[in-house]
Amino acid sequence: MTIEKDQIKSVGVLFAICAVIAVLMALVNSFTAPIIKENEAAAANKALLEVLPGGGTFEEVDLSAYTLPATVTAAYRESNGGYVIQLTTTGFSSGLVIMCGVDASGTVTGALSLASSETLGEEKTYGGTLVGLTGATIDGADTVSGATKTTGAFKAAVKDALNAAIILGGGSVDIRSAEEILMDSLNEALPEAEGAFTSLFLTVASDTVDALYQADNGAGYVAVCGETYVALDGNGKAAAGADAALAADAEAAAAAMAIPSEALDLNKYEGISTSITEAYVTVDGVYDITIKAAGYGINGDEYTASGEYIYVRLAITAEGEILRCVTVSQGETDGIGSACAEPAFYTQFNGRTVADYEGIDAISGATYTTSGYLAAVGKALAAVDIMKGVE
């Protein structure tokens, strides 16, 4: 009985002490919690003021009500109409967190890297170079040579912040990437394709048709004519109501592409470059040549080069005019030689001949890539001369 009494007393005393302490803590907490919350808000405000100096008070925005660039993770509305946007992007490695201030006029007031695991540390200072830029001028900002991936991603994120500020302010801006815009336009032109298209390598000369996409399910084609997208049905006919001239060009291009090209036996031609991997000729006498170019990936530093060739596909007329040039694949240095895969580089060859193909703008800082690419184009042009002679 005594043991039981002692046990009950022990439990009772311990319980009573716990209860009294809990009540005491609750009382103190009810008094200190609001002050702590106020302090934390002031500390957060201080961090926001670093990127939006002279700002007033801040209020966090509920992002679920807006369609914003994917990099935006948090946003704070400032009392004078500015915004501080927090973004997470991938530079050289993932987890590059950026805080960007945008004032009421849509100008960058500050951009800081809050967390990163980049190798060179350029992100710590790069934000300062973007202060004062707007949506109209951000594209012209220079990236840092040697840290193109980091600073390029930083710049893109700040552009996202500028766009987000416009959207949060009630405005509208197209935040889609070039690929997304193209895919949306193709889908809009030919919904029957159900979103699956294959880009055809155009081997026909056309002043109006820039590209031709074929629906994977055979529903038809979409010809890209500048800003206009012309839909063709499965038989290659344009729908009624389309611009007549464009429709005719698109139909002609689709019809020409529907005729199979003849594969050429490369062993047949003496003196042809061994770099050529495939060659075809269309019924119109246009040569479709795929050639490998030795850029930095092959000729560069033995420790840093990828060992990969640049594969280039060209459509060349029998007269030696380059109709199309596309980089199929490459393993050049990211952010430097990899620019050879950008349309801005390879479309420079369109319309050129052996006389002027070397006059294109070289890729800055990528001598191996440019010279290898030019050599390959030259070999393809020479090959056409040989092949047409034999034919």
Place this chain on the structure above:
Amino acid sequence: MVNNQNSNMSILLRGLLAENPVFILVLGTCPTLATTTGVVGAFGMGLSATAVLICSNFVISLLRKVIPDTVRIPCYIVLIAGFVTIVQMFIHAFLPELYETLGVYLALITVNCIILGRAEMFANKNTPGKAVLDGIGMGLGFTLALLLMATIREVLGNGSFAGIAIPFMQDHTIGMFVKAPGGMLVFGVLIALVHKITHGKAPVKKDFSCAGCPSAAYCKTGSACASAGQNPEKAEV
């Protein structure tokens, strides 16, 4: 009356040097090494621990006849943890920078040996008044020890005092002193110095006895540990 006053004064003063919790009893070593890289942090830690020590000593002494022996350690821990949490909430609210500086070591006051040690060795055997005096004395001893260590470490390691740069020292810092090895070095040298001053007379741990020991029923050494406490050479402090 005079004897009583002398006794009270001796309780208050012994924590400062003769029974200094850091240099003589070698208690609370973890926060001592961790928070003495700067004078401000050390002072904050010292005062926080002192506040908890005074409150816990007072309440434990007050409840010494109510708390059953079998659950006294859980009761002390609950009381100490409660006071630490309350002090923590006040510091978080009114001294946020100090709160950031002390970090996890603030919450770890709960398991600071000095506080639990004084509860077990003194507060549960003495009146609330004496317990408070003991708390003040031990707390101040702890604070002074931290301040002494922090001053040496910050001046030599950082060339500043309480964050204020000292012109000559600023250009001749010895980084090791604000790192763990420097802390151990200063700690060892100060212990040696204090022992030299007190002529190696470590306190007699007369407060230890078999009465009240939770292991007393199973202990096979008899009162060996208590008698060891009588001998400074064998004292496990």
